[in-house]
Amino acid sequence: MSNKKIANVKFTANFEANLAEIDAFLTQKNFSQGYLRLLDELSDAVIPNLERFPAMGRLFIERQPQSVEALTKQEALRARLAKHKGSAELREYVLDEYLVLYEKTESVVYMLSIKHHKQLTFDFEFLNLS
Numbered sequence: 001m002s003n004k005k006i007a008n009v010k011f012t013a014n015f016e017a018n019l020a021e022i023d024a025f026l027t028q029k030n031f032s033q034g035y036l037r038l039l040d041e042l043s044d045a046v047i048p049n050l051e052r053f054p055a056m057g058r059l060f061i062e063r064q065p066q067s068v069e070a071l072t073k074q075e076a077l078r079a080r081l082a083k084h085k086g087s088a089e090l091r092e093y094v095l096d097e098y099l100v101l102y103e104k105t106e107s108v109v110y111m112l113s114i115k116h117h118k119q120l121t122f123d124f125e126f127l128n129l130s
Contacts, residue, residue, distance in 0.1 A: 007054040007109045009047045015111040022098075022116050038098065046095060054104045057091035 019038075026034045049056060061078060065071040077090055090112075093100040101113040 005051045007051055007104070007107055009050050009109045009111060011111045014113055018114045021119070022114065025116060025119055041095060046093070046100070050093075050102070050109045054109050055089070055091070057093035057100070057102065057104075060090040060092045060101065 022038065023032075023035045026032055061074065063074075065074050087106050089104045091102055091104055093102065097117050099115050099117065100111065103110040103112055
């Protein structure tokens with residue numbers, strides 16, 4: 001199998017901000033080594049794999065919207081992707097405890113967003129439900 005690079009991987013400002021949020025989140029949970037593991041996984045596996053196989057993540061836009069709000073956002077995404085004359089695809093990649101959202105164009109993969117799965121939950125601690 002060839003190691004030929006097909007696409008360049010570029011981080012967006014939002015992706016970099018998400019990384020900082022993950023760092024703060026894991027530090028707050030006293031698990032700062034988890035952030036270092038994430039950075040290693042990104043540089044050693046995810047980025048090289050996306051360079052070689054940019055379509056490896058599943059198509060995000062094919063998800064069925066479950067609300068009117070989700071349908072509206074999906075339509076806006078479709079319009080944004082259409083600006084690339086059909087060559088751009090919004091894809092998601094599950095990486096252990098993280099969900100990565102990226103845009104694949106003909107020669108570039110834009111890393112758009114990354115979230116730890118525990119960041120996707122609600123924090124009801126402040127409600128004092130006891």
